[in-house]
Amino acid sequence: MSDLISSIPMLRTTITRLTSDMRFVGIFYIIVGALYSITIIGAILGIPLIISGLRLRESSDSFLSFMLSSDNNMLERALERQSRFFFIQKIFIIITLVFMVLYIIAIIVLIITVLPYLDSSMYYST
Numbered sequence: 001m002s003d004l005i006s007s008i009p010m011l012r013t014t015i016t017r018l019t020s021d022m023r024f025v026g027i028f029y030i031i032v033g034a035l036y037s038i039t040i041i042g043a044i045l046g047i048p049l050i051i052s053g054l055r056l057r058e059s060s061d062s063f064l065s066f067m068l069s070s071d072n073n074m075l076e077r078a079l080e081r082q083s084r085f086f087f088i089q090k091i092f093i094i095i096t097l098v099f100m101v102l103y104i105i106a107i108i109v110l111i112i113t114v115l116p117y118l119d120s121s122m123y124y125s126t
Contacts (some may be wrong), residue, residue, distance in 0.1 A: 015063055022060035022082075029053030052088040055081050 030053035036046030062078030065071065 012067065015067055019060040019063045019067075022056050022063070026053045026056035026060065029056065048088055048092055052085050052092075055085040055088065059085065 029049050033046040033049030033051075033053060036042040036049060038046075059078045059081035062074050062081060066074035066078060
């Protein structure tokens with residue numbers, strides 16, 4: 001794998017930028033997760049964000065270690081940590097979509113429930 005890095009100079013640049021972006025996003029997720037975790041209900045959302053931010057930072061560190069040592073195990077670890085980050089994000093997105101659908105259903109039920117009372121109150125006001 002060390003031949004790969006030396007044979008493709010753009011790969012080194014790409015991995016360097018990737019690790020920088022991964023560090024920033026990881027720190028952002030950790031900070032947002034900590035802010036969410038201030039409340040008990042927010043901790044339900046905050047703890048997965050903190051964990052996924054940590055996984056992304058670990059992946060970034062492993063990519064940097066791979067760049068320095070050309071150790072295939074570090075590349076494997078980096079990709080494994082990155083896949084965990086994306087798995088947590090996938091679960092988070094699915095849960096968010098389910099809650100959005102439930103919210104829309106609740107709004108529709110509320111409108112259907114309240115609508116007949118609005119019509120009858122209009123007749124009394126005129």
